[in-house]
Amino acid sequence: EVQLVQSGAEVKKPGESLKISCKGSGYSFTSYWIGWVRQMPGKGLEWMGIIYPGDSDTRYSPSFQGQVTISADKSISTAYLQWSSLKASDTAMYYCVRQGTRGGYYDSSGYYIDAFDIWGQGTMVTVSS
Amino acid sequence: DIQMTQSPSTLSASVGDRVTITCRASQSISSWLAWYQQKPGKAPKLLIYKASSLESGVPSRFSGSGSGTEFTLTISSLQPDDFATYYCQQHRTFGGGTKVEIK
Numbered sequence: 001e002v003q004l005v006q007s008g009a010e011v012k013k014p015g016e017s018l019k020i021s022c023k024g025s026g027y028s029f030t031s032y033w034i035g036w037v038r039q040m041p042g043k044g045l046e047w048m049g050i051i052y053p054g055d056s057d058t059r060y061s062p063s064f065q066g067q068v069t070i071s072a073d074k075s076i077s078t079a080y081l082q083w084s085s086l087k088a089s090d091t092a093m094y095y096c097v098r099q100g101t102r103g104g105y106y107d108s109s110g111y112y113i114d115a116f117d118i119w120g121q122g123t124m125v126t127v128s129s
Numbered sequence: 130d131i132q133m134t135q136s137p138s139t140l141s142a143s144v145g146d147r148v149t150i151t152c153r154a155s156q157s158i159s160s161w162l163a164w165y166q167q168k169p170g171k172a173p174k175l176l177i178y179k180a181s182s183l184e185s186g187v188p189s190r191f192s193g194s195g196s197g198t199e200f201t202l203t204i205s206s207l208q209p210d211d212f213a214t215y216y217c218q219q220h221r222t223f224g225g226g227t228k229v230e231i232k
Binding site: 035037044045046047050061062095100102103104105107113114115116117119120121122 | 172216218220221222224
Protein backbone atom coordinates (compact mmCIF):
# COMPACT_ATOMS: atom_id res chain seq x y z
CA GLU A 1 0.00 0.00 0.00
CA VAL A 2 1.28 3.42 -0.96
CA GLN A 3 1.28 5.66 2.08
CA LEU A 4 2.85 8.60 3.85
CA VAL A 5 3.07 8.32 7.63
CA GLN A 6 3.77 11.47 9.60
CA SER A 7 5.23 11.97 13.04
CA GLY A 8 2.96 12.71 15.98
CA ALA A 9 1.47 15.89 17.36
CA GLU A 10 3.79 18.46 18.91
CA VAL A 11 3.30 21.12 21.57
CA LYS A 12 6.05 23.72 21.66
CA LYS A 13 6.81 27.15 23.09
CA PRO A 14 7.51 30.23 20.97
CA GLY A 15 11.15 30.42 19.98
CA GLU A 16 11.71 26.67 20.12
CA SER A 17 12.86 24.64 17.13
CA LEU A 18 11.01 21.71 15.61
CA LYS A 19 11.45 19.10 12.90
CA ILE A 20 8.52 16.91 11.82
CA SER A 21 8.77 13.92 9.54
CA CYS A 22 6.95 12.09 6.77
CA LYS A 23 7.90 8.53 5.85
CA GLY A 24 6.92 7.14 2.47
CA SER A 25 6.35 3.47 1.75
CA GLY A 26 4.94 1.26 -0.97
CA TYR A 27 6.53 3.18 -3.85
CA SER A 28 9.85 4.50 -5.10
CA PHE A 29 10.41 7.39 -2.69
CA THR A 30 13.13 8.99 -4.83
CA SER A 31 10.92 9.20 -7.93
CA TYR A 32 8.15 11.51 -6.71
CA TRP A 33 8.11 15.04 -5.36
CA ILE A 34 7.03 15.36 -1.71
CA GLY A 35 5.34 18.56 -0.61
CA TRP A 36 4.07 20.15 2.57
CA VAL A 37 0.67 21.80 3.03
CA ARG A 38 -0.40 23.94 5.98
CA GLN A 39 -3.94 24.17 7.31
CA MET A 40 -4.45 26.67 10.11
CA PRO A 41 -7.37 26.00 12.47
CA GLY A 42 -10.66 26.40 10.63
CA LYS A 43 -8.91 27.61 7.48
CA GLY A 44 -8.02 26.40 4.00
CA LEU A 45 -5.03 24.68 2.46
CA GLU A 46 -1.75 26.46 1.74
CA TRP A 47 1.11 24.97 -0.25
CA MET A 48 4.42 25.55 1.56
CA GLY A 49 7.05 23.89 -0.57
CA ILE A 50 8.18 20.73 -2.26
CA ILE A 51 11.28 18.54 -2.53
CA TYR A 52 12.45 15.87 -4.95
CA PRO A 53 14.09 13.26 -2.72
CA GLY A 54 16.09 11.87 -5.63
CA ASP A 55 18.37 14.92 -5.74
CA SER A 56 16.98 17.15 -2.94
CA ASP A 57 15.89 19.84 -5.42
CA THR A 58 13.58 22.06 -3.35
CA ARG A 59 11.11 24.83 -4.09
CA TYR A 60 9.31 27.04 -1.61
CA SER A 61 6.15 29.09 -1.82
CA PRO A 62 7.14 32.79 -1.53
CA SER A 63 4.95 32.94 1.59
CA PHE A 64 7.09 30.35 3.35
CA GLN A 65 10.55 31.00 1.91
CA GLY A 66 12.95 31.64 4.79
CA GLN A 67 10.35 30.62 7.38
CA VAL A 68 10.79 26.85 7.15
CA THR A 69 13.27 24.32 5.77
CA ILE A 70 12.29 21.25 3.79
CA SER A 71 14.70 18.34 3.54
CA ALA A 72 14.73 14.63 2.82
CA ASP A 73 16.79 11.55 3.67
CA LYS A 74 16.32 9.16 0.79
CA SER A 75 18.14 6.37 2.64
CA ILE A 76 15.18 6.08 5.02
CA SER A 77 12.46 7.37 2.65
CA THR A 78 11.67 10.30 4.91
CA ALA A 79 10.97 13.97 4.27
CA TYR A 80 11.16 16.68 6.90
CA LEU A 81 9.75 20.10 7.66
CA GLN A 82 11.59 22.19 10.21
CA TRP A 83 11.44 25.49 12.00
CA SER A 84 14.35 27.18 13.77
CA SER A 85 12.20 29.50 15.89
CA LEU A 86 8.50 28.79 16.19
CA LYS A 87 5.81 31.46 16.52
CA ALA A 88 2.28 31.18 17.83
CA SER A 89 1.11 31.76 14.24
CA ASP A 90 2.75 28.45 13.24
CA THR A 91 -0.02 26.62 15.09
CA ALA A 92 -1.62 24.46 12.42
CA MET A 93 -2.06 21.02 10.94
CA TYR A 94 0.72 20.14 8.53
CA TYR A 95 0.23 17.56 5.79
CA CYS A 96 2.89 15.96 3.68
CA VAL A 97 1.75 15.08 0.17
CA ARG A 98 3.07 13.10 -2.76
CA GLN A 99 2.89 14.84 -6.10
CA GLY A 100 1.67 12.17 -8.47
CA THR A 101 1.85 11.66 -12.19
CA ARG A 102 -1.59 12.57 -13.50
CA GLY A 103 -0.72 14.24 -16.75
CA GLY A 104 0.53 17.47 -15.22
CA TYR A 105 2.62 20.17 -16.82
CA TYR A 106 5.85 22.14 -16.46
CA ASP A 107 5.73 25.66 -15.10
CA SER A 108 7.67 28.60 -16.52
CA SER A 109 10.71 27.62 -14.42
CA GLY A 110 10.68 24.07 -15.74
CA TYR A 111 9.28 22.47 -12.59
CA TYR A 112 6.75 19.71 -12.95
CA ILE A 113 3.31 20.36 -11.46
CA ASP A 114 0.71 17.67 -10.85
CA ALA A 115 -1.97 16.58 -8.39
CA PHE A 116 -1.27 15.60 -4.81
CA ASP A 117 -2.42 12.00 -4.94
CA ILE A 118 -1.27 10.68 -1.57
CA TRP A 119 -1.65 12.60 1.70
CA GLY A 120 -0.17 11.90 5.09
CA GLN A 121 -2.48 11.80 8.09
CA GLY A 122 -1.28 15.22 9.24
CA THR A 123 0.83 16.47 12.15
CA MET A 124 -0.77 18.99 14.49
CA VAL A 125 1.72 21.59 15.72
CA THR A 126 0.64 23.77 18.64
CA VAL A 127 2.82 26.70 19.65
CA SER A 128 1.83 28.31 22.93
CA SER A 129 3.54 29.88 25.88
CA ASP B 130 1.25 34.77 -8.19
CA ILE B 131 -1.85 33.01 -9.39
CA GLN B 132 -4.94 33.34 -7.18
CA MET B 133 -7.72 30.76 -7.12
CA THR B 134 -11.22 31.90 -6.15
CA GLN B 135 -13.95 29.43 -5.32
CA SER B 136 -17.67 30.14 -5.17
CA PRO B 137 -19.76 29.80 -3.23
CA SER B 138 -17.80 29.56 0.02
CA THR B 139 -20.71 27.68 1.61
CA LEU B 140 -23.47 25.75 -0.08
CA SER B 141 -26.57 24.24 1.58
CA ALA B 142 -28.10 21.34 -0.28
CA SER B 143 -30.23 18.23 0.19
CA VAL B 144 -29.52 14.61 -0.59
CA GLY B 145 -30.24 14.04 -4.27
CA ASP B 146 -29.53 17.64 -5.31
CA ARG B 147 -27.25 18.51 -8.21
CA VAL B 148 -24.44 20.66 -6.89
CA THR B 149 -21.99 22.83 -8.80
CA ILE B 150 -18.90 24.54 -7.40
CA THR B 151 -16.92 27.08 -9.43
CA CYS B 152 -13.22 27.83 -9.33
CA ARG B 153 -11.73 30.83 -11.12
CA ALA B 154 -8.02 31.44 -11.73
CA SER B 155 -6.62 34.98 -11.75
CA GLN B 156 -4.73 34.18 -14.93
CA SER B 157 -4.72 31.43 -17.50
CA ILE B 158 -1.60 29.32 -16.97
CA SER B 159 -2.86 25.91 -17.85
CA SER B 160 -6.08 24.02 -18.39
CA TRP B 161 -4.91 21.62 -15.73
CA LEU B 162 -6.80 21.70 -12.41
CA ALA B 163 -7.38 19.36 -9.49
CA TRP B 164 -10.24 19.04 -7.00
CA TYR B 165 -9.99 17.63 -3.48
CA GLN B 166 -12.54 16.64 -0.85
CA GLN B 167 -11.86 17.09 2.85
CA LYS B 168 -14.00 15.76 5.66
CA PRO B 169 -13.69 17.09 9.23
CA GLY B 170 -10.61 15.79 11.00
CA LYS B 171 -9.32 14.03 7.88
CA ALA B 172 -6.70 14.69 5.26
CA PRO B 173 -7.92 15.88 1.86
CA LYS B 174 -8.51 13.33 -0.87
CA LEU B 175 -7.93 13.75 -4.60
CA LEU B 176 -11.16 13.60 -6.63
CA ILE B 177 -10.44 15.07 -10.06
CA TYR B 178 -7.23 15.89 -11.93
CA LYS B 179 -6.49 17.44 -15.30
CA ALA B 180 -9.79 19.35 -14.90
CA SER B 181 -12.04 16.43 -15.82
CA SER B 182 -10.31 13.10 -15.10
CA LEU B 183 -11.80 11.09 -12.26
CA GLU B 184 -9.34 9.66 -9.74
CA SER B 185 -9.53 5.91 -9.36
CA GLY B 186 -12.18 4.82 -6.84
CA VAL B 187 -14.08 8.13 -6.91
CA PRO B 188 -17.82 7.73 -7.60
CA SER B 189 -18.98 8.71 -11.09
CA ARG B 190 -21.46 11.25 -9.67
CA PHE B 191 -18.44 13.55 -9.40
CA SER B 192 -17.36 15.32 -12.56
CA GLY B 193 -15.14 18.22 -13.49
CA SER B 194 -15.05 20.56 -16.44
CA GLY B 195 -13.59 23.82 -17.61
CA SER B 196 -10.51 25.36 -19.11
CA GLY B 197 -8.58 28.61 -19.14
CA THR B 198 -9.61 30.49 -16.03
CA GLU B 199 -12.98 28.93 -15.14
CA PHE B 200 -13.56 25.42 -13.85
CA THR B 201 -16.45 23.58 -12.22
CA LEU B 202 -16.94 20.56 -10.00
CA THR B 203 -20.35 18.96 -10.25
CA ILE B 204 -21.94 16.36 -8.01
CA SER B 205 -24.85 14.95 -10.00
CA SER B 206 -26.85 13.59 -7.06
CA LEU B 207 -25.60 14.57 -3.63
CA GLN B 208 -25.15 11.68 -1.22
CA PRO B 209 -24.82 11.78 2.59
CA ASP B 210 -21.11 10.95 2.28
CA ASP B 211 -20.53 14.03 0.11
CA PHE B 212 -21.07 16.63 2.82
CA ALA B 213 -17.55 17.99 3.11
CA THR B 214 -15.31 20.87 2.05
CA TYR B 215 -14.04 20.95 -1.51
CA TYR B 216 -10.85 22.65 -2.74
CA CYS B 217 -9.58 23.36 -6.21
CA GLN B 218 -5.87 23.56 -6.98
CA GLN B 219 -3.87 24.92 -9.87
CA HIS B 220 -0.15 25.59 -10.06
CA ARG B 221 0.16 24.38 -6.45
CA THR B 222 -2.21 27.14 -5.29
CA PHE B 223 -5.43 26.12 -3.59
CA GLY B 224 -8.77 27.85 -3.73
CA GLY B 225 -10.34 28.99 -0.46
CA GLY B 226 -12.68 26.02 -0.24
CA THR B 227 -16.42 25.39 -0.53
CA LYS B 228 -18.22 23.81 2.37
CA VAL B 229 -21.19 21.69 1.33
CA GLU B 230 -23.69 21.55 4.20
CA ILE B 231 -26.92 19.70 4.78
CA LYS B 232 -29.97 21.85 4.07
